[in-house]
Amino acid sequence: MARLRAELGTGHVLTDPDLRAGYETDWTGRFTGRALAVARPGDRDEVAAVLRACAEAGVAVVPQGGNTGLVGGGVPRGGEVVLSTTRLTGLGEVDRVSGQVTAGAGVPLARLGAHARAAGLDFGVDIAARDSATVGGMVATNAGGLRVVRWGPMRDQVVGAEAVLADGRVVGSLVGLEKDSTGYDLTGALVGSEGTLAVVTAVRLRLVPAVAHRATAVLGLASTADAVAAIGVLRGPLLSAVEVFYDDGVRLVRAHRGLTGPFRADCPVYLLVEFAGDHDPTEDLAAAVSGLPAVVDTALATDEAGRRGLWAYREGHTEAISAHGVPVKLDVAVSPARAAEFETAVRAAVSAAAPSARLVLFGHLAEGNFHVNVLDEADGHAVSDAVLTTVARFGGSISAEHGVGVAKAPWLHLTRTPAERDLYAAIKAAWDPAGVLNPGVLIPR
Ligand code: 2HG
Numbered sequence: 001m002a003r004l005r006a007e008l009g010t011g012h013v014l015t016d017p018d019l020r021a022g023y024e025t026d027w028t029g030r031f032t033g034r035a036l037a038v039a040r041p042g043d044r045d046e047v048a049a050v051l052r053a054c055a056e057a058g059v060a061v062v063p064q065g066g067n068t069g070l071v072g073g074g075v076p077r078g079g080e081v082v083l084s085t086t087r088l089t090g091l092g093e094v095d096r097v098s099g100q101v102t103a104g105a106g107v108p109l110a111r112l113g114a115h116a117r118a119a120g121l122d123f124g125v126d127i128a129a130r131d132s133a134t135v136g137g138m139v140a141t142n143a144g145g146l147r148v149v150r151w152g153p154m155r156d157q158v159v160g161a162e163a164v165l166a167d168g169r170v171v172g173s174l175v176g177l178e179k180d181s182t183g184y185d186l187t188g189a190l191v192g193s194e195g196t197l198a199v200v201t202a203v204r205l206r207l208v209p210a211v212a213h214r215a216t217a218v219l220g221l222a223s224t225a226d227a228v229a230a231i232g233v234l235r236g237p238l239l240s241a242v243e244v245f246y247d248d249g250v251r252l253v254r255a256h257r258g259l260t261g262p263f264r265a266d267c268p269v270y271l272l273v274e275f276a277g278d279h280d281p282t283e284d285l286a287a288a289v290s291g292l293p294a295v296v297d298t299a300l301a302t303d304e305a306g307r308r309g310l311w312a313y314r315e316g317h318t319e320a321i322s323a324h325g326v327p328v329k330l331d332v333a334v335s336p337a338r339a340a341e342f343e344t345a346v347r348a349a350v351s352a353a354a355p356s357a358r359l360v361l362f363g364h365l366a367e368g369n370f371h372v373n374v375l376d377e378a379d380g381h382a383v384s385d386a387v388l389t390t391v392a393r394f395g396g397s398i399s400a401e402h403g404v405g406v407a408k409a410p411w412l413h414l415t416r417t418p419a420e421r422d423l424y425a426a427i428k429a430a431w432d433p434a435g436v437l438n439p440g441v442l443i444p445r
């Protein structure tokens with residue numbers, strides 16, 4: 001503690017329980033642990049100093065960004081130093097020639113987006129936690145979100161990264177070379193590494209063209225199969241979001257936010273579709289929707305307030321669920337072509353494992369990515385096992401965009417073979433031989 005205080009100044013080493021508390025529990029209240037201290041380095045060299053001090057003292061480190069994670073990967077399990085990146089807020093000028101920008105790990109997504117738009121560009125990834133989620137955490141979990149169908153997940157936006165190894169050495173580059181075939185992709189290894197390989201301090205990010213116009217529709221449908229069929233028709237250069245949710249989730253959101261709608265009568269399945277382009281895509285969207293068979297009801301919005309109103313039914317899910325209680329939360333993906341079949345299978349698996357629990361499904365349908373939220377269920381293990389085993393049967397992913405964290409580490413074997421898990425262990429040992437960084441996350445203890 002004395003050494004950390006000497007490196008960072010007393011004000012940036014938090015040991016008081018009241019000051020630590022906000023860093024010790026995740027947003028949902030599902031994961032919590034006591035930290036030895038919270039260190040808040042202000043630049044890369046201070047990150048290195050914290051890591052060297054912890055490595056030499058044999059103290060484990062949990063890197064943390066905006067603490068919006070959902071898999072327990074950014075909060076302590078007990079006795080670690082939490083290394084908060086929230087003071088690494090440097091944001092470079094937008095480089096219009098390369099279409100890139102350099103951002104500190106602690107820059108919140110909303111600030112990055114606004115910065116890019118002020119320069120006539122945009123950032124490709126958007127997620128509901130945009131005001132708090134930080135760039136570093138989003139890189140560490142390979143966050144995806146609402147526009148993956150258009151611009152891909154974080155992995156597709158990262159051109160370079162600067163990171164500090166557990167022993168304090170700095171690796172990586174922020175030059176932003178779009179072409180570099182010099183062997184292994186070290187930056188790529190950091191994306192999705194969940195703070196287990198190094199602490200990312202800054203990243204060089206690709207920006208995308210800004211779109212001037214958006215139009216949003218919510219379609220009422222009878223089945224997920226109809227929603228899946230619709231995606232094939234809607235795919236094209238204007239498609240920017242395809243989100244699915246269901247009547248039980250809409251009822252929760254309506255009650256929580258005091259909303260009515262989106263339709264006069266409930267529908268079993270809702271599909272939110274957004275078109276975006278440099279001309280007004282309203283007519284394109286209306287024409288595409290009117291060409292779809294099996295649409296029961298439609299709400300269309302083109303102005304900002306109307307669009308926000310429609311998005312509220314989808315984006316309100318996480319908050320409405322948390323207001324109900326602490327859910328068992330899983331984030332899985334299957335091939336989108338099999339999403340309807342998977343929906344039936346996952347509902348059956350959850351009701352067999354937890355007959356009295358309530359299942360709320362929603363997600364990013366174009367990627368076959370379902371958020372499986374199980375409410376009123378105490379035995380998280382049995383439900384997780386049932387859902388993740390079902391996912392594995394479909395050849396799917398046990399973590400589509402939230403990371404593995406501690407929540408899903410026990411199920412890594414479902415989708416990674418022994419040979420692949422050996423490689424994971426070898427990669428971990430090469431980057432962090434003493435096992436200081438985020439132990440218990442991603443790779444089961
Ligand atoms: C979303 O898509 C987030 O809104 C959160 O990934 C998902 O709360 C969840 O389960």
Ligand code: ZN
Nearest residue numbers: 145364371401
């Ligand atoms: Zn999501």
